[in-house]
Amino acid sequence: MKRKLLAKIEGGLWGLLVGDAVGVPYEFHPARELPPREQIDMFPPPGFSRSYAHVPCGTWSDDGAQALCLTESLIERREWDPYNFSRKLLAWASRGYLAADGKVFDIGIQTGEALRRLSAGATPYESGLAGERNNGNGGLMRSLPLALLLEGSDARLVAVAHEQCAITHAHPRSQVCCALYCLWARRELDGVDGAWERATADLEALYANSPVHLRELREVVLPTAEQTPGGTGYVVDALHSARAACAETSYRNVVIAAVALGNDTDTTACLAGGIAGIRFGRTGIPPEWRENLRGRHILDEVLVRLRKLPTFA
Template sequence: MLEEALMKNHLMGMFIGLAVGDALGRPIEGNDPRQVQGMEDGGPFSLSLPAGYWTDDTSMALCLSDSLLEQGRYDSYDVMQRYSRWAAQGYRSSTGVCFDIGGQVRRALADFETAPEVGETEPRTERAGNGCIMRLAPVVIAALAVGGDVGWLSRMSGRETHYSELAEHATEIFGEMLERAATAGAQGGRKESIYPSAGTNPELARRLHAAADKSAEELTPSGFVVDTLEAALWAFMTAEDFAAGALKAVNLGGDADTIGAVYGQLAGAYYGLTEIPAEWRGDLHDYEELLRVAEALASLGSLSAPRTRFAEDNPR
C-alpha cells in the first residue's frame, strides 16, 4: 500500500509539474530578457495574465486527460474533437479563450475537420515541433497506472498533431524517459537511469545523453522538439531539486513555457508531487481541478483497447 501511494505521488507530480513549468515560463515566452524567480504576472499575449495562469501546454493536457477518463481508453477521434473545442471555444483554457496555439497543431486540427481518418499512404511532414511532448503526461500516467504500453500510447498521442517521424520518435523517447523517471524516483534510483535507450532513433538518444555536458549558451531554446528535449534534460540533470531546475529551464528563454512544461513533467515524475514547491502549486490557476485530474489519472484501474484514426495502427 505504501509503495502504491509512493508511485502515485510521482505520477501526480508528472502532471502538476507540467502545469507549474508552463505557468513559470509563460511570462518570459518569446524574446523577453527577464529572468523569473517564481510565478509572475505578464506574458507575450494580448491578454493580461496573472501569476499562475497556464497556456496551451496545460490546456491540451487537460483535453487529453478528460478524454482518457471519460472514454476509458485512448480514442483518437475524441481527443482531436476536444482539441478542436479548445481551439474554437476555449474549452479547458485558463482564460476561457484559446491562445498560444502552435502552427502545427492548428494545421492538424484543420485537416481533422475535413478528413478525420489518416490513410497508410498519407505523407509525413518534415516539421517536428514540441507540441507533441508538451502535453504527454496524461498518456504516460494512464499507461503506468494500468500497466499499459507507454511507448505505443505515446507515439499515438504525438502523431495526432505532429505526423512526423522525428516527432513520433521524440514522443516515444520522452514517454520512456517519463516512465523511467517515475520509477527511479519512487525507488530512490539515480537520475542517470532516466536516459533513453537507442530505440527507434539512436542519433536522438545519443544527443540527449550528451545534453548535460553542454553549457546554457550551447542550448537552443526553440520550439523544435529536439532542442526542447535537450534543454529540459539539461536543466534536470544539472540541478539539485525541482525548483532550481525549473528556473534554469524557463530562464533559457525562447519557448520558455513549453521548455518549462517538458522539464516539469520529467522532474515532477522523478521528485514527486510533494517536492514541487507548495507556493508554486498553490499559485496555479484552478489548482484543485488540476490536482483532481492528476489523481484520477493516477488511480485508473483499466483502459479498454484504443480507437485510432490512423490506418497504420494495429491496436494491441
C-alpha cells in the same frame, strides 16, 4: 505501493502545469533578455516586458490544456482512444475546454493546421503534418500523461506515443522524441537510477524492427545531446533542453533552469517540470507556485476522477 505511485503521478501533473505557468510570461524572449536566474519566478520582476501581458501570471498555456485533454481522455476511456482525444483537442481549440480561464491564448501553427484538418473531417491518422520542417514540439509537450496513466508494455507505450504525436506532428523525428520522453518519465516513475540512459537503451532495442525511427534516434535525436540546449520550439532541442534542466536538484531549480534557456520557455518548463514533479512530488513544488496556479479547480476535478480509477481503488 498504489499510494506512492499515485503521489508520483499527481506530482507529474502538478509539475507540468506549474512549470508551464511559470514559463508563460517569459516566452519568446532569448536568454539574454531574461532577468537573472534569482529573479525568475511565477511573477516576473517589475519592469520586465512579459509575454501575453493580458494573461494573468500563474496561467497554464496550450501545453497544459492539451496535456489535460490527454489525461481526461485516458481517464474517461481507460485506454488510448485517438478519436476521443482528438475531439477533446477540438473542444479546447474551439471553446477553451480545460484552459484555465476557458480561453485559448496560444496555439502553435502546425497544431492549428492539424486541428483544422480534423475539424474538416480528417481522421486522427490523417491530420498530422509529416514534413521535415514540421518538427515543432507541439506533440511532445502534451505527452506526459501517457507515461503516467497508460498501462501495458513499453512497446505499447512507444506505439501510442507515436500515434498521439502524429495527430498533429507526424514526422518520425517528433514521434521518436515523444517515445523517448515517455519512456524516460516511465523510468522516473519506477525510480530507476539513470532513467534517461535506461530509456535510451530500451528505445534503441524497441526500434530494432523500425529502421526509420531507429535512424532518427541514432542519427538526429541522440547526437543533439552533444549540443548546447537552446530552449527552442524544435522538438529535439526541446527534449534535450528539458533534460539539461532536470540536472538540477530541486523542482524550483529545474523550472528556473528551463526558463533561463529562453525562447519557448513555457514548453521547456512544462517538459522539465513534469519530470521534476514525478521526482519531487507535489509537496516539492514551491507552495506559493501551487497556491498561485490559476485554474486549480480544473486540476482538482481531474485528480478526483483519476483517484477513482480501478488502478488506485
